Amino acid sequence: MKYSESNRREFIKTASAGGLGASILGSDSIGLYDNVGQPLAQRPQNAKIRITDIKVAIMGNYPVVRVVTDAGIDGYGQGEPAKSQLKFHILFYKDYLIGEDPTNVERCMMKIRRAGGFKPWGTSVSIIETALWDIAGKAANLPIYKLMGGKVRDHVRTYLTHVRNSKVGIPREGNETKDYYNWAVKFRDHELGFSIVKVPMGFHGDHQYVPGFHYGNISRAQAPRSAPYTHAPMTEYGMKMMVEHVAAMKEGLGDKVGLALDIGPGNFLSDAIRLCNALEPYNLMWMEDMLTGDYHPYVMADDYLELTRSTTVPIHTGEQIYLRQHFRELIGKNAVRVIGPDPADVGGMAELKWIAEFADLHSILMAPHGAYNGLLGLAAEVMVGATMPENFIAFEYTSPTDQWWYEIVEGLPNPIVKDSLIEVWDRPGLGVGFNVRAAKQYLREEDKDFFD
């Protein structure tokens, strides 16, 4: 076992550091006071409230939106990607929302929802929606889950995506079969005890760079920048390599840790069917985004339907999809077995909840995406995850790219995850918020007035 002690400590620190910021200013008061220090409980519940401004900052690797009101209550939302162009897109909606009552979340969303789009353009609408719920919860002095029908569960399950060389998780030493096995044994035995792990593979992972993996001869430099992954016919060698690596991981993980694969987009339908058939003996949790996915502005439900009917492996997609309408065929036709809408891309928390209910009617399971939504995005996943029906499996664990996020966001439990579960907290709104004094030092020069 080459897994270093320092990496292990980093993992534990990362996964348990949520209380770090909380200890700085005493987070017992989080959410119980508005932004001018007035206790929310003393505010008349029917007091008028209007949106006065919408602000956006790029903090670290995330766009963060702040919806400002005349009642001294602000709402926040966070997502990806950290492109400054996204700032202009978020501000595009400002004129539609100024003067509106943010606690009428749906009325606000009706004004802006139709002007959104698939990832990355769903982010703008979605994180504004989260900020509106944050305000609505604070104004009502209730956690968001209470406004979405209340708790179904007290603890929300989360799964970990293995990202090689990431500071969060357990690194894999290399790409040989033994490396996959050794990594799986370490993951299985790790004290944090995640009950599901998702591994990027094939055209979503390192395999696509292995010579002979596929027949494609378009270099990455020549590929369109909007499609970060290769799209090519797979070789027999490539397919056998993946089956071998999956077999090694399953042998190491055993049957107590579920294994999911993020394995595209990039596969042609015929390859996808052959690969799924070859992987049927391994009881995978799901195969994700084999045909479409990240940054694909389309769904291809009929292709997914053929794939799903061709294999016993549960087929999963949905992280880049915007709005319930684009899940209609996937769910209505039972074209997939699991879906993964991202609350920071699909149109918001309530959009995700609506889709989960529709999916439940069709026996389709929920595994929402969210790895890059930051700590406010984590809170959004917990709030809406608490309300989802029984088809909810787990959401993708969300950890920040920079450790300082744990110092500027208050209110998360410590440790955040225990046995793959996060206990649902009861503070108003999202129940987490910025330590403004600490957060200000991470604002870019052009965003200096974000908290003013």
Ligand SMILES: [Mg+2]
């Ligand atoms: Mg994915």
